[in-house]
Amino acid sequence: MRNQHEDRDPRFRIARREAWIGVGLVLFNFLWWFGFAYGLGSSPAEEYRYIFGMPAWFFYSCALGSIVMMILVFVMVKVFFREVPLDEEEESS
Amino acid sequence: MNWDTVLPLLLFLVIIFFIGFWSAGRMGQANDFLQEYFLGSRELGGLILAMTMIATYGSASSFIGGPGAAYTQGLGWVLLSMSQVATGYFVLMILGKKFAIQARQYKAITLVDYLKGRYNSKAVVLLSAASILIFLFSAMTAQWVGGARLIESLTGLSYTSALFIFAVSVLIYVIIGGFRAVAVTDALQGIIMFVGTLIILIGTIYAGGGMSQIMSDLAAENPNLITPFGHDGTLTPQYVSSFWILVGVGVIGLPQVAVRAMSYKSAKSMHRALIIGTIVVAFMMFGMHLVGVMARPILPGIEVADSVMPMITMEVLPNWLAGIVLAAPMAAIMSTVDSLLLLVSSTVVKDVYLNYVQPKASHKKVKQMSFGVTAVVGIAVFAMALSPPDLLIWLNLFAFGGLEAAFIWPIVLGLYWSKGNKYGAITAIVLGAGSYGIIYQWWSDPFGMHPVVLPVCFSFLGYIVASLITRQRKRFMKG
Numbered sequence: 001m002r003n004q005h006e007d008r009d010p011r012f013r014i015a016r017r018e019a020w021i022g023v024g025l026v027l028f029n030f031l032w033w034f035g036f037a038y039g040l041g042s043s044p045a046e047e048y049r050y051i052f053g054m055p056a057w058f059f060y061s062c063a064l065g066s067i068v069m070m071i072l073v074f075v076m077v078k079v080f081f082r083e084v085p086l087d088e089e090e091e092s093s
Numbered sequence: 094m095n096w097d098t099v100l101p102l103l104l105f106l107v108i109i110f111f112i113g114f115w116s117a118g119r120m121g122q123a124n125d126f127l128q129e130y131f132l133g134s135r136e137l138g139g140l141i142l143a144m145t146m147i148a149t150y151g152s153a154s155s156f157i158g159g160p161g162a163a164y165t166q167g168l169g170w171v172l173l174s175m176s177q178v179a180t181g182y183f184v185l186m187i188l189g190k191k192f193a194i195q196a197r198q199y200k201a202i203t204l205v206d207y208l209k210g211r212y213n214s215k216a217v218v219l220l221s222a223a224s225i226l227i228f229l230f231s232a233m234t235a236q237w238v239g240g241a242r243l244i245e246s247l248t249g250l251s252y253t254s255a256l257f258i259f260a261v262s263v264l265i266y267v268i269i270g271g272f273r274a275v276a277v278t279d280a281l282q283g284i285i286m287f288v289g290t291l292i293i294l295i296g297t298i299y300a301g302g303g304m305s306q307i308m309s310d311l312a313a314e315n316p317n318l319i320t321p322f323g324h325d326g327t328l329t330p331q332y333v334s335s336f337w338i339l340v341g342v343g344v345i346g347l348p349q350v351a352v353r354a355m356s357y358k359s360a361k362s363m364h365r366a367l368i369i370g371t372i373v374v375a376f377m378m379f380g381m382h383l384v385g386v387m388a389r390p391i392l393p394g395i396e397v398a399d400s401v402m403p404m405i406t407m408e409v410l411p412n413w414l415a416g417i418v419l420a421a422p423m424a425a426i427m428s429t430v431d432s433l434l435l436l437v438s439s440t441v442v443k444d445v446y447l448n449y450v451q452p453k454a455s456h457k458k459v460k461q462m463s464f465g466v467t468a469v470v471g472i473a474v475f476a477m478a479l480s481p482p483d484l485l486i487w488l489n490l491f492a493f494g495g496l497e498a499a500f501i502w503p504i505v506l507g508l509y510w511s512k513g514n515k516y517g518a519i520t521a522i523v524l525g526a527g528s529y530g531i532i533y534q535w536w537s538d539p540f541g542m543h544p545v546v547l548p549v550c551f552s553f554l555g556y557i558v559a560s561l562i563t564r565q566r567k568r569f570m571k572g
Contacts, residue, residue, distance in 0.1 A: 015191035022186025026179050037172050037321045038330050045316035053304025055319050058168050062175050066375035073182045073371045083360040086193050
């Protein structure tokens with residue numbers, strides 16, 4: 001009986017969608033991190049380019065990558081996340 | 094004793110006691126003692142939720158061990174540490190609102206309560222309570238040893254007196270203040286860690302003569318230090334990537350982290366925590382580990398990796414500022430320990446005592462038990478930390494990966510896969526923790542990855558297969 005109740009609860013559809021956004025973000029995060037680190041970082045160290053004093057692979061993968069993730073999380077939360085009540089029918093006092 | 098560095102630490106302790114007493118005052122007003130003591134009445138706002146998650150998770154390793162390893166390995170270790178950025182948003186997004194809503198429906202206060210509500214099985218409750226008690230007790234003892242060593246090195250006190258100071262400070266505010274005190278002190282400690290990271294990062298770049306100068310010094314010493322592959326080229330992409338499981342997405346399976354995902358007040362606080370958490374964790378991990386690398390040209394030849402952080406702080410900052418920054422690792426250790434202490438005590442009181450020993454215990458009795466068990470566990474940890482046995486050290490190394498492999502699927506699939514059942518959960522817990530123990534001990538790097546990767550896969554398959562088989566058998570017997 002609890003299961004039927006669960007399937008109908010529209011809050012759980014929202015929760016499910018938000019969880020998928022989390023999975024999508026972490027995959028993107030990983031690909032960005034891996035791609036720049038090993039894509040640019042695999043050449044010999046003498047051939048590295050530098051950005052703000054940091055090797056390019058490190059700048060894109062670690063520094064810029066973090067900033068990109070901060071912005072993405074912010075945008076996702078503001079655009080796609082819905083506010084729903086967490087309590088059952090009765091409000092907690 | 095160096096008073097310039099000791100004074101900020103003392104001040105920090107005084108503020109923490111104050112928070113403990115304030116929370117104890119709030120406890121008198123709460124309707125439901127257990128909810129208040131072990132979950133802060135589910136009233137956490139966004140900032141405190143974000144900070145307590147990060148502070149609980151970011152332990153001594155982020156501030157002492159991590160920068161030390163970065164000092165040896167170079168930028169490759171900073172790259173590895175960035176896998177932790179995912180924890181800032183992933184745990185809360187995946188567990189998310191469904192976990193918070195269901196925890197309220199089940200009236201769950203602990204992770205074990207949630208599993209009990211979801212699977213209705215005594216075996217699941219006892220198995221999970223036992224693994225939490227064993228692993229987190231050892232993890233906690235190891236953190237106490239770390240805390241005491243840090244006080245020892247900062248103040249010059251003996252190990253025993255340092256441990257005593259550490260134990261008394263943590264015990265008092267946790268015992269009297271409960272979860273609210275832990276969460277609020279975590280927030281304070283998180284802010285100290287954040288500001289500390291910022292100060293030390295700027296100080297180190299300045300002392301090293303700027304980023305370009307530091308990088309060319311590193312490249313001149315050993316070009317491998319500025320590649321992603323570690324100082325001797327042995328950090329392979331698959332090894333570094335496997336840390337995304339251990340310290341990134343797998344963190345969902347840690348009971349002390351998961352329990353926080355049921356403690357927030359509203360969807361709004363969760364949204365704020367997502368944004369704040371990602372920013373803070375990304376900045377802290379990046380900053381602290383990069384400082385470890387940059388310390389190399391400034392202070393070459395440090396032998397003991399764990400002393401890199403304290404030494405570079407003393408080197409590049411004036412004394413009084415160093416005291417504030419060095420309160421950060423102290424804060425990191427304390428905020429991990431306090432959460433573990435409360436979690437172990439809630440497992441004893443709520444999951445074992447109230448479930449199976451004395452379900453009808455009176456309100457007053459429950460209150461006494463909660464304070465009492467927290468105190469007894471704390472004193473037991475203190476006794477163990479005086480001279481930690483070998484078994485305990487092994488269990489601690491094992492704890493995080495083991496708990497992750499055991500709990501990640503029973504929690505996540507329990508939430509989102511309605512076909513999952515108790516047989517799946519039992520299989521996942523046993524298979525996950527068991528195979529992790531075996532692989533950890535006898536096959537240290539399967540396919541060049543961290544030993545946690547395979548058990549997480551086994552536990553996933555075990556959960557699915559066992560759930561489907563038992564489901565079909567039931568249907569067969571019905572039909």
